[in-house]
Amino acid sequence: MINALLRLTPLLLVAACSPQPPAIEVRDAWARATAPGQASGAVYATIVNKGGADRLTGAASERARTAMIHSNQAEDGVVKMRMLGELAIPAGTTVALAPGATHIMLGGLTTPLVAGERIALTLRFARAGSINGSAIVTAPGAR
């Protein structure tokens, strides 16, 4: 009996570690317009996951030299922006990349982001792979 259980253990572990695949959808991606000479911008989006757990591991845009996942931590009124290696997208959840919180920081913008234009955006997930889309640039005071 014990022997049989032991023999099953690896199978059970494999079953536990490979849940259903993620089903990721990126909605409402947007960025705030930037000023001429301003090197960095931010992109926000809503990530809807109707499948198994995944992780956002990176991002890219042709308009920026770098695109990194950043989060803001506020301590005692002081805001610290730091790079996150990755962002968990748990099974069956919606994760918001939102102003003042976690966002994609675009570094080394090649040209200013102008209100009304769309910029290409790729989000990379550990399991779902790369999802290509675009983000609308809004006027700075619009939202």
Next chain:
Amino acid sequence: MARVRLILWLLVGIALVGMVWLATRPPPVAPTQSSSETPLASIGGPFTLTGSDGKPFASARLGKPFAIFFGFTHCPDVCPTTLARLTRLRRLLGKDSFAIVFVSVDPERDGPVEVGAYTKLFDSPVIGLTGTPAQIEQVKRQFAVYSAKAPMPGGGYTVDHTATVFLMDRGGQFVATLAPEEADPVALDKLKRAAS
């Protein structure tokens, strides 16, 4: 002669030690009953910085209630989000209800041109100010604002900074703070109080 010189140097040494002692000794302890109010009462005060036109800008010129926020133009998220929020709140209260003042805590990268381009982004007036590092330090002290550079992976730096907005009345007196997580009705109440 040599002895006189030695004595003179000794006197210089004693004077120096005395000055260092005076400069570094802890300040006298304030009476406990007023200690909780002192920091609030001392927030703000007149300041002169540099406007986006490169000319000196004195706070006396504001002449109306103002919301003052400290940030930097390489700040892609919190700073534009805060300024956007302030312009939105001002639209609700009336366009002349209060001035919005943005002070750079990154004067090494933010000259008048950078600050001007950044504040012009918004569809309603934001007064962008910068200054020499010493001037900025002075105004930060007046508003009890903290900022420090933090290196970023891959080069460059970001600036950790106090993201509190300070609301000042027409006379430049401190009225209240706005925190990013506060709901709009609370913020509007405070703004009305500052603008009354």
